[in-house]
Amino acid sequence: MSKEDYREKDWDERFEEWKKRKQQGEWKKHTTAHHAEEAVERVEQDIDRIEKEITEVEKNIEQYVKKTPGHVKVVKGLVVLIPVLIVVYLLSANFLVPRDFEYSYDIGAAGEKYLTPAERISQAGEIEGVTYRNLTGHLVYFDVPIARGAETVDIAIAFKDNFPVQNGRFSLGARDQVEWHYIYKRLYNPSLALGGYEQKDGIYRVNENLPVVDEIGLWNMDDITIASEDFQPRANVVAGYQKTDTVIDSALRGKHVFYVYAIQDLLVEVEKRDINWYEGSDELFIALYDFDGKLVEFTQIGDDGVKDASTVTGAVQKAALNANGLDEGVYRLELSDFDGLITKMKINSNKVVADKVFLADNEIYGVDTKPSTLYFDYKKDITLRVITYHKDGLQVIDFNRGGNVEKFDFNIEDEPVHKKLTKGSYSATFPKNDIIIESPEYFAFTPNGYFRPFRQKVVSVNSPDWVMDSVDYAIVDYVAPEVLGEWIIARTSFNIKNDSLYVTDKGMLSLVFNTPHLAEAGSNYTIPIDWIEVKVHKPGVFG
Numbered sequence: 001m002s003k004e005d006y007r008e009k010d011w012d013e014r015f016e017e018w019k020k021r022k023q024q025g026e027w028k029k030h031t032t033a034h035h036a037e038e039a040v041e042r043v044e045q046d047i048d049r050i051e052k053e054i055t056e057v058e059k060n061i062e063q064y065v066k067k068t069p070g071h072v073k074v075v076k077g078l079v080v081l082i083p084v085l086i087v088v089y090l091l092s093a094n095f096l097v098p099r100d101f102e103y104s105y106d107i108g109a110a111g112e113k114y115l116t117p118a119e120r121i122s123q124a125g126e127i128e129g130v131t132y133r134n135l136t137g138h139l140v141y142f143d144v145p146i147a148r149g150a151e152t153v154d155i156a157i158a159f160k161d162n163f164p165v166q167n168g169r170f171s172l173g174a175r176d177q178v179e180w181h182y183i184y185k186r187l188y189n190p191s192l193a194l195g196g197y198e199q200k201d202g203i204y205r206v207n208e209n210l211p212v213v214d215e216i217g218l219w220n221m222d223d224i225t226i227a228s229e230d231f232q233p234r235a236n237v238v239a240g241y242q243k244t245d246t247v248i249d250s251a252l253r254g255k256h257v258f259y260v261y262a263i264q265d266l267l268v269e270v271e272k273r274d275i276n277w278y279e280g281s282d283e284l285f286i287a288l289y290d291f292d293g294k295l296v297e298f299t300q301i302g303d304d305g306v307k308d309a310s311t312v313t314g315a316v317q318k319a320a321l322n323a324n325g326l327d328e329g330v331y332r333l334e335l336s337d338f339d340g341l342i343t344k345m346k347i348n349s350n351k352v353v354a355d356k357v358f359l360a361d362n363e364i365y366g367v368d369t370k371p372s373t374l375y376f377d378y379k380k381d382i383t384l385r386v387i388t389y390h391k392d393g394l395q396v397i398d399f400n401r402g403g404n405v406e407k408f409d410f411n412i413e414d415e416p417v418h419k420k421l422t423k424g425s426y427s428a429t430f431p432k433n434d435i436i437i438e439s440p441e442y443f444a445f446t447p448n449g450y451f452r453p454f455r456q457k458v459v460s461v462n463s464p465d466w467v468m469d470s471v472d473y474a475i476v477d478y479v480a481p482e483v484l485g486e487w488i489i490a491r492t493s494f495n496i497k498n499d500s501l502y503v504t505d506k507g508m509l510s511l512v513f514n515t516p517h518l519a520e521a522g523s524n525y526t527i528p529i530d531w532i533e534v535k536v537h538k539p540g541v542f543g
Helices: 003-023 026-030 033-067 070-096 215-219
Strands: 099-106 125-127 130-135 139-145 152-160 170-175 182-188 203-205 224-227 246-248 256-274 284-289 295-301 317-335 340-347 352-359 372-378 382-387 395-401 404-410 417-421 424-430 435-444 456-459 473-475 482-484 487-495 508-514 527-538
Touching: 099 139, 139 527, 152 170, 170 487, 182 487, 182 508, 203 215, 256 284, 295 317, 395 417, 424 435, 435 456
Parallel strands: 224 456, 224 473
Antiparallel strands: 099 527, 125 130, 130 527, 139 508, 152 487, 152 527, 170 182, 170 508, 203 473, 246 340, 256 317, 256 340, 256 352, 284 295, 284 317, 352 435, 372 424, 372 435, 382 417, 382 435, 395 404, 395 424, 482 487
16 A cells, blocks of 8 residues: 555545544534643644554555565566557557558459459359459449558459450549549550650650650640640641631531630531430530630520430421630530431631541431531541441542542441541542541541641540551550460559549448440450459558
8 A cells, every 4th residue: 555545544534533523522622722732732643643654654665665576576567568568559550650451352262252243243263273253344343441541552453365456455443532433544455565665754755757755845746646644735826717607517416526716706506406216305515615624605405395216307406606705726616415416517717627527417317318528637647447337327438638539448337447548638528428437636527627726636545556556655654564374464553642532431442443345235355353462551650
């Protein structure tokens, strides 16, 4: 018992005794001076006695400590030290030193339910002793635990290349919003085998006829095509602009995006007809955006009143978009997707282009079949993509370059065909239409309407091979995968803060496999997955 405990116990007892005597009236006899002196003397004696007892207890404690065995002292020291060590460990583990949390998932293991949804995953299979499961659907999800304060997530995946020849794309997305939204990193893209190209600061020169440059040099070049996800091209100052009408009287099917050069004002007049092939309302939304993507003006044309799938071509409907006070420059004009035709457009600028056009002057859409012509002037060799979904779109296309006409027999239905053209000025005539034609550059609708809206044409690094054939430079964040026999090991990383990833309150991050070709109905190119390994890195104060 310590000295303080001893004193407290003694005075508690005496206080209780005092209360008891007071209640019994015994203290009343000390009210006289004589009795008061006796009471004081008695109290002083009690205090002396208590102090002597406390001194004796202190001596006993000191002697006990001296006689206590060493191992007992050690145990007592540990009793005090262990809580301190626990606190130091918790601080070290959570704040002071870096840590890596590693997770490994054998996707082909029995009972493995790591990937979801189940209907997009095959049953377990085996190839030469390696168990796996196939990705059978476009988007397949999985979650990983994220420690509080973690900084990066590194992922490695073992899979087999069972991709179709023209669409070998494989990406991994990490959720970056509360809403269902993901930021993607490439896992596999055979067209991005850039190891043999010279580069500077991550700018790969694909076209050997051009110099090796950094991003500033790239920004000052003209008439080039760049594969990138975030390069911002510079707008062109266009020679030969006139505020004269461009009339597009070839019918266009569904969604279209045009680039228009304008000064001060822009008037766009649109006529549309619903073809009513599918049930539902068929509004057409018309929007004009400036170079920075800001909405400048908007209008719409409503449904024709027929909401069933009658296939009856509706009456002509009209609307006009009028934008005023425009700075000189390039504007993006978007017409939304709808179940119908844009039968006529008139735009008060002579510079109007698009890089993808669905020509639709064909009887299959309830209008007269008549030829359409597109114009373009390419500074280098280019590859076009052409497709039709009906036999009505099979036709012979005339490519006229300076009076020399090449007849191209387009005779494949429901499958893309790629047409290579050498550099030069062309007019291309499509006698039957019902055809989608796409270019890594642009098309114009009048002989003098062609222009390049931007000094640099930017395409996605996930573009198919026919687009990548026209690329001059590439800016990619892509690590070529490792090949181990028939299996491929791909790796990518996310930075939780820099990529603004969304981690739930329960500390989980959602990831998703993106295999675009599996979005196509009836695709047999399923992708075997063997394993996934994840490392979550948490930095510390000292590293």
